[in-house]
Amino acid sequence: MSVLLPEDPTPIAKVPSTENKTGGWRTFRPVIHYEKCIRCYICWKFCPDAAIYFASPEAHAAPKEALSKFDTVEINYDFCKGCGICANECPAKAIELVLEESAEGDEE
């Protein structure tokens, strides 16, 4: 991390918090099972860490044809703290929480 010194007498915080990779806090990893995901974006809506992003419709297979034109969602594991809200709120039960140690390698 680079420390920026203030140019003027007022200290202004300029380093974005995205320097801080809070993914390291995680005990449970939310994993999206795309074959169940109905692309409703409820997980995106409630994530307290703004760690769910949109991806192209083709990035993942859709459970049915009618859904295939909608954008998909992906979890940014650099920042996801593993709170599990997304899994609890997902109406399709498409998100599973797995113990971080037993999770397979990052999808990055």
Next chain:
Amino acid sequence: MKKLTIPEEEHMLSGHTACLGCGATIAMRYVLKALGKNTILSIPACCWAVIPGVYPHRTLDVPLLYTAFEVTGAAISGIREALDAMGKEDVNVVGFAGDGGTADIGLQALSAAMERGHNVFYIMYDNEAYMNTGIQRSGSTPMGAWTTTTPGGKKRMYKWEPKKNVAEIMVAHNIPYVATATIAYPEDMIAKLRRAKEIKGPKFFQILSPCPTGWRHPPDKTVEISRLAVQTNVFPLYEVINGKYKISIKPKNPKPVKEYLRLQGRFRHLTEEEIEMIQKNVDDNWKALLKKERCSQEE
């Protein structure tokens, strides 16, 4: 292509230091989605003073001026008047403070700001205790709750005084807009913020923001508990525009308060009789609110 029910724009970054599952963080995310980038915030001592991370980190992409615990009302008054003097009347000025900073220590500065009629938003994110310093009781802590200063036992009881009704105190200031909201209902919260944005003068919001650390609930239950607070009438959603009440959600068959209480460790000690007492308190408050809606709409 996507169909979203809340704005896509994001002004709160990832990488902040809130506990996992923090409701206050979800509240901030929605407030900035609703008000947009042309906003200046002032935040006193509270969890949100710590959530952006230590200097030189920032987690919001709008200007944020930290202030002392008790003076959010004064800080936003000054920012507003300075901006207006500079001709920047279109900037949203927002005080964003905890329940301790609002119901207790900052109440005087808030009252003065509301009475003077500045064109500001004041948002109380209500996590029902002084969380940042270790879960001490505030005036906004609900009846029956455990906190570290109401630990229960022979000498010191759980909190048995009813929750101070700050939204009602604001209504008594005759300001043009007062509303309650909570994080399980983002569309409702954002619609209210946008309505309020069109109103010139003081606007007050009380946003119930569950706190897994202080309420002793698993972090994945934050949104579910917020929803139950509305479905049980524990925390009714309403707005008061120029003195007229409008209840936003009237549950057809309200769930028993027990369903809300049982998910939270801070209520674990409650006996059946005590739960009955809390249920009665909730029912009485709900009836009083219905009456206020009826009377204020009749005029």
